[in-house]
Amino acid sequence: MYLIDDVTKMTGLTKRALRYYEEIGLILPPQRxxxxxxxxxxxxxxxxxxxxxxxxxxxxxxxxLQQFMSLKRMIxxxxxxxxxxxxxxxxxxxxxxxxxxxxxxxxxxxxxxxTELKEMRESAMEIHEKxxxxxxxxxxxxxxxxTD
Amino acid sequence: MYLIDDVTKMTGLTKRALRYYEEIGLILPPQRxxxxxxxxxxxxxxxxxxxxxxxxxxxxxxxxLQQFMSLKRMIxxxxxxxxxxxxxxxxxxxxxxxxxxxxxxxxxxxxxxxTELKEMRESAMEIHEKxxxxxxxxxxxxxxxxTD
DNA sequence: TAAATAGTTGACGTTAACGTTAATGTTAAA
DNA sequence: TTTAACATTAACGTTAACGTCAACTATTTA
Numbered sequence: 001m002y003l004i005d006d007v008t009k010m011t012g013l014t015k016r017a018l019r020y021y022e023e024i025g026l027i028l029p030p031q032r033x034x035x036x037x038x039x040x041x042x043x044x045x046x047x048x049x050x051x052x053x054x055x056x057x058x059x060x061x062x063x064x065l066q067q068f069m070s071l072k073r074m075i076x077x078x079x080x081x082x083x084x085x086x087x088x089x090x091x092x093x094x095x096x097x098x099x100x101x102x103x104x105x106x107x108x109x110x111x112x113x114x115t116e117l118k119e120m121r122e123s124a125m126e127i128h129e130k131x132x133x134x135x136x137x138x139x140x141x142x143x144x145x146x147t148d
Numbered sequence: 149m150y151l152i153d154d155v156t157k158m159t160g161l162t163k164r165a166l167r168y169y170e171e172i173g174l175i176l177p178p179q180r181x182x183x184x185x186x187x188x189x190x191x192x193x194x195x196x197x198x199x200x201x202x203x204x205x206x207x208x209x210x211x212x213l214q215q216f217m218s219l220k221r222m223i224x225x226x227x228x229x230x231x232x233x234x235x236x237x238x239x240x241x242x243x244x245x246x247x248x249x250x251x252x253x254x255x256x257x258x259x260x261x262x263t264e265l266k267e268m269r270e271s272a273m274e275i276h277e278k279x280x281x282x283x284x285x286x287x288x289x290x291x292x293x294x295t296d
Numbered sequence: 297t298a299a300a301t302a303g304t305t306g307a308c309g310t311t312a313a314c315g316t317t318a319a320t321g322t323t324a325a326a
Numbered sequence: 327t328t329t330a331a332c333a334t335t336a337a338c339g340t341t342a343a344c345g346t347c348a349a350c351t352a353t354t355t356a
Contacts (some may be wrong), residue, residue: 005302019305024343035352037303057257059207062254064342075268078275082178089276096269103262105253114251115196120223121244122338128237153332167335169314172313172341183322266304 001039011048012056018048026051026066057107071095149187160204174199174214190259206254219243222246 004015013021018038021027027047030040038050051069054060060068071092074084084092152163161169166186169175174196180189188196202208208216213257219240222232232240 003303014344015303020344028302033303034354037352047337053257054261058261072268075275077272080165080273083275083278084277089272093269093272093276096265096272100262100265100269103258103265106205106264107258107283108257110251110258113202113206114248114255117248117251119245120220121241121248123223123226124237124241124244127223127231128234128241130231151333162314163333164316169316181322181331181333185322 001041004038004040004047007040007045007048013048013051013052021051021062024062024066026062026069067095068099072080097148149189150193152186155188155193155196159200161196161200166169167198169196169210170208172214174210174213198222216247 002010004018007018008015011018022029027044030038030044033039042121051065054065054068055062073093074088078084150158152166154248155161155166156163170177177193178186181187199213202216203210203211222240226232238240269286
C-alpha cells in the first residue's frame with residue numbers, strides 16, 4: 001500500500017494528475033486512511049504506470065484511455081453470475097478488434113516514419129563525407145601556430 | 149498549385165490549422181497569388197500530409213515536429229557551398245539517431261499494448277463461450293409465443 | 297508541545313492547438 | 327454589376343490536462 005507521494009515516484013505522474021485522473025473517472029477512487037489520505041494498492045499502481053505509458057509513449061488522450069479502461073473493467077467484472085449479454089460481449093469483441101487494428105496501423109506508420117529518419121541520416125552522412133576534407137583542413141589550420 | 153480549401157481536403161487539416169502551422173513556423177510561408185491568397189505546391193501538400201499523420205497517428209506535439217522539421221530543412225539546405233560544419237553534422241546525426249531509437253522504443257511499447265488488447269479479447273471470447281448456452285436459451289424463449 | 301512534513305479540498309491560472317466570429321478583400325458566374 | 331463563393335487578418339473564445347496557490351488537517355520528528 002502506497003501513499004500518493006510514493007505513487008508519483010513510481011509512476012512519474014504528479015499528485016495533481018493522480019487526483020485529476022480520479023476526478024474524471026479514469027481510475028477508480030482508491031481507499032483512504034482513517035485520516036482521509038489516499039492509499040493505492042500494488043494493482044492500482046501497475047494500472048497507473050500503464051496509463052502513464054499509454055499517454056506519454058503512445059500519445060493517447062485521457063478520453064481514449066477512458067474508453068479502454070471501461071472496456072477493461074467490463075471484462076474484469078465478469079463475476080460469473082451477473083454476466084453481460086451475448087450481444088454486449090460481441091460488441092466488446094468488435095471494439096477490441098478495432099483497437100487492435102488501430103495499433104497495427106500506427107505501428108506501420110511508425111515504421112514508415114523510421115524509414116524516413118534513416119534516409120535523413122544517410123543524407124547527413126553523405127554530406128559529412130563530402131565536408132570531411134574541408135574539415136580536416138580546418139583542423140590542421142587550427143593546429144598550427146601563426147607567429148608573425 | 150492548390151488554394152487553401154483544396155489543401156484542407158487533401159490533408160484533413162482545417163484552414164485555421166494550416167494558417168496556425170505557418171504562424172508558429174512549423175511550415176514555411178507558401179507563395180501568394182496576386183490577390184494575396186496562399187498557394188501551396190505539391191511538395192508542401194506532401195509535407196503537410198506527413199505532419200498531419202505524425203500528429204494524429206504518432207501523437208507528436210507541434211513542438212516536437214518543429215524540432216524535426218528544422219532538422220529536415222538543415223539537411224535539405226546543403227546547397228553544397230554554404231554547407232554546415234562537420235561538428236554540426238555530427239550533432240544532427242546524433243539527434244537523428246536518438247529519434248530513431250525513440251521510434252523503436254515506441255513500437256515495442258505499442259506491440260506490448262497490442263498483446264494486452266489481444267488478451268482482453270481472449271477473455272471476452274471465453275465469457276462468450278460460457279454465456280452461449282444461456283444466450284441460446286434466451287433466443288429460444290424469445291422465439292416462442294406464450295398464449296395463455 | 298512545537299515544528300516540520302505530509303496529506304486534503306477548492307478555486308483560479310496556464311498552455312497548446314486550434315474554433316469561431318467579424319470585418320474586409322478578390323474572383324468567377326449570372 | 328451585383329451576387330456568391332472564395333480568400334484575408336485580427337481578435338476573442340474554448341477545451342484538455344494539468345499547475346499553482348491558499349487554507350486547512352493529520353502525522354511524524356525534535
